Amino acid sequence: MQALARKPTWFLRSAWPWRSLGYLVSGVLLGAVTGTAYLFLAIGGAALAIVLVGLLAFPAMVLLSMYVARFERWRLRLVDPDPAPDPHRPVPTGTWRERRQWIVARLREPVTWREFGYAMVSCLALWWVDLTIIGVALYMPGLLIGSSVVAAEEEPLLSVPLVVLGLVMLLIAAYPLTAWAGARAAMTRAILVPLDERLGEAVRSRARLVDAFEVERRRIERDLHDGAQQRLVALSLKLGLARLDLAPGSPAATQVAEAHELAKEALDELRELIRGVHPQVLTDRGLPAAVDDLAGRAPVPVHTDLVLPGRLPGPVELAAYFVVAEALTNVARHSGATRAAVRARMREARLVLEVSDDGRGGADPGAGSGLAGLADRVAAVDGALTLTSPAGGPTLIRAELPCG
C-alpha cells in the first residue's frame, strides 16, 4: 500500500503491480476452487444428511477453511512483507486418538470459526471482486491495443494513438489493482492473523524467555558454587596451612598472609554475587524464609508478615524475592527510614506483596533506582507494580503477581 504513495516512475517500475496482480489472480483461482469444493460439500452434506454420514460434511467444511486460511496467510507474502504466523495452538497429532482430540480442539478454537467466516466471504464475494478488478484493469487497455491491431489494416495512422492510449490506461490500471490487493491483504491479516493472538504469542514467548533465564541463572549459580567457590575455599585452606609452616614475621609469612586475606575477600564477594544470581534459600525454603533472611541482612529493623498457603510458582517467588530485595536496598540507600515492613497475602490466586518504610519518600522510578528494573521483572510474570512515595514519606511499594 505504501508503494502507491511513491513516485509513479518508481512505483510503475517496481514489482508491486506484478505482485498485486499475482495476488489477485491466485485469489481468483483459490476462490473458484474452494467455492466449488464448498458447494459440493454443502450439497452433498445436505443430500446425505438423511443417512447422517452427510452431517460430517459440515465439520469438514469448517476444517477445510483452516487450510484455506493457511494458504491465504501463506500467499499474503506476495503483497505483505510482515510475517503471518499460524494463530492455532499446537496440538499433537501422533495417534488416532490425538487426531480426534485435535479435531475437537480445533472446532473449539474461536480462530477456527473466524477462518470459516473468512473462507465463506472469500468464496462467495471476494474472489468475484478480484476477478472484476482484474477484468476492468486489463479489459479496456486490452480492447484498445487489440483494436489497434484491427485498425492497423484499415487505418494505420489510427493504430498508433490507440496503442499509446492502451499502454497509458494499462499504467493507470496498476493503481486500482495494487490498491485493491493492499486492501484485501489488510483485511485478510485483520481476520486471519488477529492482533490478540499475536500478543498472546508475545506473552507466551516472554514467559518462555523468563523461564529460560531462570534455568540459566541456576546453572550459573551451580557452576560458581561447584567450581570457583570450591576452589577458592580449597585455596584459602592451603594458604592457611602454609601459614602454619612459615616462621611468624618472615617476609614469606607476610606475603602468604596477604594472599590469604585476598582469597577470603574474593570468597566474600563471590558469595554475594552468587546470592544475587540465584538465592539458594528461596529454592529450598520458599518466599517467607528467603524474605526473613533478606530482612536479617537489612541495616534497619524490618518487620515481616507473610501468610501464604504454601509454595508459589517458581517465577512468582523469584519476582517477589527481587521486589523485596530491591525495595529493602532502596530503603537502606535512599529513604533514611528507621524501620520497614514486608507484608504478603494471597488474594484470589494473586500474590499481593507490600514493602513499606517510614522514610522521607520522594522515590523516583526514573532516577536510576532499581525500580524500573523491578517493574520489568514484575511485568514479565504478568504482574503489576505500583509505587506511592509522596515527598515526606511514607513509601509503599506494592506488587501484585498472578499465581495461576
Place this chain on the structure above:
Amino acid sequence: MRVVLAEDGVLLREGLVGLLQRFGHDVVAAVPDATGVAAAVDDTDPDVLITDVRLPPTFTDEGLRAAVALRARRPTLPILVLSQYVEQTYAAELLDSDAGAGAGVGYLLKDRIGDVEEFVAALERVAAGHTVVDPYVVRQLLGRRKDPLLRLTPREREVLGLMAEGRSNAAIARAMVITEAAVAKHISGLLIKLDLPPDADDHRRVRAVLAYLRGRS
C-alpha cells in the same frame, strides 16, 4: 578425634582430610553425597560429623536434612554443618533440631575453613558439646532483634555475639582486649537485661541466649 566428613567437592574433601590429619584427627569416612552419611556414621561411630549443607543428588539442602535426621536418631552425635551461605533459616533449623541431649552443634560458613586453627578449634568445641554459630549469622540475628536487645549497651551486645560463637570468657576477654572480670560483669549485666538468670555453665548459657533470640525471630 574420629571424624566423618560429607562433602561433594573433591578438592575441598581432600583438603579437609589433610587439614584434620595435620591437627591429629582421624577422618574415618569421607562421603561425597547425603545418601551415604547415615550409613557411614552407623559404621564408624565417630566423635563428630562434618557435613556440607548442599550435597548431591539434588544439590539443595540435603546435607542439612541428613544432619537434622541424624540428630533425631543419634542425639549424642555432635554435628558441624558447613554452608556456602549465611542463612539464619538453616542455622535455626539445625539448632531447633536439638533433642535436648546436649550434643554439640555448629553452623559455619565454609570460608572459615581457611582460618585453619580457628576452624579446628571450633570443630573441637562442637565435639566437646558446645554450640558454635558463624559470626555472620550471629550478626544477622542480633541485627534484627529490636526490643530487649535495644536495652543492651554496644559492649554487652559484642559480648553476647562472642558468647553465641561459643567462646569462653577468657577468649572473649582476649578478643575484646578487656579483663576477664570485665567480661563476667558484662555477661551478668546482659543476662539480667535479657531476663535470664546467671548460670555457671557456659554452654547452656549460650543455648539459652540463642533460644531466646530464635524465639523472637
